[in-house]
Amino acid sequence: MPKQKNLAKIFRKKKLDFEPEPQSYVLPIAVSAVVLLSSFVLLFIRRRSPKSSSKTSSRGLTLERRPSQRELIPPGEELTSTVSKRINEHFSGAITNETFANKLDDMLKGHGYAKDRTLLATSLCCDEVNRDLEDHLAEKFNDNFSMGGLAGFAFGGVTSFSAMASHIPHGGSCVIVFGPHVGVDIDGNVGMVNRRGHAHSDACCGSATAACGYVCKVIESGDQPASPPDDVIDAQQYFVNSLLMQEGERLVNAANRDVEVAYALFDSQYHLMKKIVHLAANKVPGDGKIALVGGIQVNTPVGHDDFFLMKTFEVVNSSNETLFTDAKVERPVASKLNRAFRGAVSNEVFTGQLEEMLSEHGYEKSKTLLATSLCCDEVNRDLEEYLAVKFNRHFAMGGLAGFAFGGITSFGAMASHIPHGGSCVIVYGPHVGIDADGNVGKVNRRGHHESDACCGSATAASNYVCAVVNETIDEAPPPNDVLDAQQYFVNSLLLPFGNRLVAAKEQEVEVAYCMFDAQKDLLKQIVMQSCDKVQGDGKIALVGGIQVNTPDGYEDYFLLKDFEVVDNKGGEEEEEELLFSNNPEEDEGDGDGECYYIEEQEFEEEFASKFGVTELKEELEDVKEQEENDSGEKEEIIEEKEEIIMKNTETMNTMTNEEMMAETNDETMEQHIMSLEEELNLAADEEITVKTKEDEGKLQISRKMSHSFPGALRNVDFSNQLEELLVSRGYTQENTLLATSLCSEELNRDLEGKLVAKFGENFSMGGLAGFPFGGITSYGTFASHIPNGGACVIVYGPHIGIDSAGRVGMMHRRGGTFSEPCCGSACAALEYVAAVRANMIPELTAPEDPLDAQQYFVGKMLLPEGDRLEKAFDPHVELPYAMYDVQEKMVKKIVTTCLDKVKSDGKIILVGGIQINTPKDHGGDYFLMQNFEILDSEGQVLECM
Secondary structure, eight states: OOOOOOTTHHHHSSOOOOOOOOOTTHHHHHTHHHHHHHHHHHHHHHHTSOOOEEEEOTTSOEEEEOOOGGGSSOTTOOOOHHHHHHHHHHSTTOEEHHHHHHHHHHHHHTTTOOGGGEEEEEEOOSSGGGHHHHHHHHHHHOSEEEOOOGGGOOTTHHHHHHHHHHTSOTTOEEEEEEOOEEEBOTTOOBTEEOOTTOSSOEETTHHHHHHHHHHHHHHHHOOOOOOOOSSSTTHHHHHHHHHHHTTHHHHHTOSOHHHHHHHHHHHHHHHHHHHHHHHHGGGSOTTOOEEEEEEEEEEOSTTSOOEEEEEEEEEEOTTOOEEEEOTTSOHHHHHHHHHHSTTOEEHHHHHHHHHHHHHTTTOOGGGEEEEEEOOSSGGGHHHHHHHHHHHOSEEEOOOGGGOOTTHHHHHHHHHHTSOTTOEEEEEEOOEEEBOTTOOBTEEOOTTOSSOEETTHHHHHHHHHHHHHHTTSSOOOOOOSSSTTHHHHHHHHHHGGGHHHHHHOSOHHHHHHHHHHHHHHHHHHHHHHHHGGGSOTTOOEEEEEEEEEEOSTTSOOEEEEEEEEEEOTTSOEEEEOOOSOOOOOOOOOOOOOOOOOOOOOHHHHHHHHHHTTHHHHHHHHHHHHHSOOOTTOHHHHHHHHHHHHHHHHHHHHHHIIIIIHHHHTOHHHHHHHHHHHHHHHHHHHHTTOOOOSHHHHHHHHHHHHHHHHSTTOEEHHHHHHHHHHHHHTTTOOTTTEEEEEEOOSSGGGHHHHHHHHHHHOSEEEOOOGGGOOTTHHHHHHHHHTTSOTTOEEEEEEOOEEEBOTTOOBTEEOOTTOSSOEESSHHHHHHHHHHHHHHTTSSOOOOOOSSSSSHHHHHHHHHHGGGHHHHHHOSSHHHHHHHHHHHHHHHHHHHHHHHTGGGSOTTOEEEEEEEEEEEOOGGGTOOEEEEEEEEEEETTOOEEEEO
16 A cells, blocks of 8 residues: 555644534524514514504404504605616516505415414514515514514524414414615615605615625725624624625625615525524424515605515425425526426426326335436536435436436446345436526526526537537547546537537527437437346336526526336336427437447456356256256255355355455465454454444454554544634635535445535536546636635545445445445456456557446556556555546646636635545445645645645
8 A cells, every 4th residue: 555645634633523513594593582572672662653543453453553654744745756766777676565565465365375374474674664564564464473683684593483483373374574675765875765854864774784884894805704792782783794794795896785785685584584494394383384475675765655576485384395486586587497498397396296206106215226417517416405305315427518428337336236126216417507687508606796607518519519510610539538528528419419509599598408318318328238237126217307507596497308217128117298398309419339338247257167156057057947857856956056156156246346356366365364364363362342243344344444544534524624624724615616526426425415514515527436527628617616716625536435344345335235346436447457457358449439438537547557456465455545646646637727717816725535435334434635735826836735
């Protein structure tokens, strides 16, 4: 084993006990008592207000209504043209409070709401100008429960929501109206309002104005944000400031900060409200619903109507499952979505429908393996997360643009991971963005001022194809290396659709449909050639469609275009008729090509004969061909020989996967046996008592970990301490974009999940074995997503399994009966390298199609490491170290090639290592860090450990 760089010691300087990270909504909850007290004070004041009219509540009490400020001046005054112009200019679509309340009443009736069974809650700012809206709402839904604090944030938090939920009338539901407010004064100044009794206009919302000023000052001056308060005397304003800080960049760069702060506050409040509902929805009794109605309230000069710009209307149940959503996507986005991708549903709705569809075909979560073939772009992780809730973690087959570039090898590995007696489902397809202005092929990303290409790879391919068709450029030849091979294949697979693209009225829309057709054809080829890898009666469900990404903060959508279930012989069980399809019936490329995967049969025949498996199988066939004899012994003989074959095959498979290399060298085998004996003697010397088989397995894994991967940390510790390391250097979730280059295997989602919790959604660059097969195009796209003034962190490296017997390169998977190779791609490449070096097979030539191109490149790049692998005491231990060295070179070559893609003030953080997968009952996987370095946009190393 090579000398380790031992960089994990930087994490061990301060050992942290793992504790759940406090979420951003926990601190606001801490001041809920203050808000509740404020609510009582406000209620007391309102009860003592002047009385001008009355109404009767559902409880039979006569409630006096105070006059609004609109009633304090002579009637008949119309809204000035200046104010009206500003509202139409900056808050287009806003309607008067009275009109909004009437409209909301009608909308809720459509969802079964009735006044006598509805509890109204509001989360509006403390400012008295907002009571007018509450009065209009109270006329429709009775008195309101007040959850809001400064600026409109729901600082009452989970406690306030839970209390409100307990007040819902029996058999009823609640509606929560929330959002910030902003004034427009008589002169048309946004952020100001003319108040009753004041000679001049003043700030509105005052809290928002103060927070905006604070946030911009901190960002522009580089000052450190204020520390959390020690008492509650002004705690709410601190939380307004800190929550708005996440929107700081958009405020600093806004053309009109007074306008932008209202929209920024709404986004912050929406996220906070959703977190509260997520945590406390189950407090709503029975079949009660929760209607979330969010928007921006626009206050106008005293004596005129106020307005409300509704931005979201959602209805969820007590399990926080979405029953209805309307205004969550901006109008330009919704209009384009309905026109260009008619029939698309939200990711949440789609995954629920898919679960029902699969259950009809006998699928069960415990026996289903989910695979996805989606683009690397981080915007696509949302769909994978929804799918994971229904079907567990996914095996990632996809590369650039969503093509299944993992190919036949990837499918074969995935098929071997299917739980015993189970089936797989593959969700695949391209993606396309729609930005806030309704432009298809673009999307508004986190931390960006302008929208940019989505899907970037598809856009580049579309431009290339049209240029080739128009004969302005020549068709590119196949690549000689892997650095940008995937984009070449995206281009070539889209090329057969060139005439269709050139003739399209909206090329940005058409390319998504062309991409889907190309990907469906590729995936069908892979499945037809590899379906026999699925064991037993396992099925393969192919679920294809187009994912539609919308601006950051809004739901994404999925347009289902293909649902079919096939058996492991390629026979089609059923294909669903789709309700909606915009797919033009055009010619598709045939995509035929040679399969480039390693056939291991000849290599294993030698080992099969050593264990008598070949001879036993021949004898068994002879017995089966014999005529049935009177003694009835034939059946017993068959059962006996089948049992022997099963046992010997299991032993053979163990040798094939772990000791095949050692078997070819007697001296190495003797050393291996001596090593095992030494481990047994060590156990005896330490007087270790193994009480159960599980304890024995844990002991074996612990020994192997300390011997083969010293310094490795559990994923949870690694992610915690990586966060500490980066935060101490000024890199946080707000200014950092995460990318991962990990293997497609579903086992590796655990590490991704823990990293995502720290740094936000990840851009996925990795393919088989963890190589960054997305290449230059993938990295260039990723670099363009980095938040302004921020950094990117790339976590990369191979993985290897250790099973409960302590065997490196093996893993007992969920639902499986026996241990299997892990990483399957790496182990296959190891056998390929051994076979080439032994002159048992020739070195493969470069593939001309992508059916199994990734595995070809894994084998090709590992081949130069053959000498160290051949000399290694245990090749399967040496394998991940060799893989890591190759991948590190590739990652650095990509990064240095694409330095111009990173903004001048951007930083590149490379975190490389080896991931070690262990059985579920061992307590978690591990990561052995091998590299940590920070580079500037010119490639200069600023820090290296």
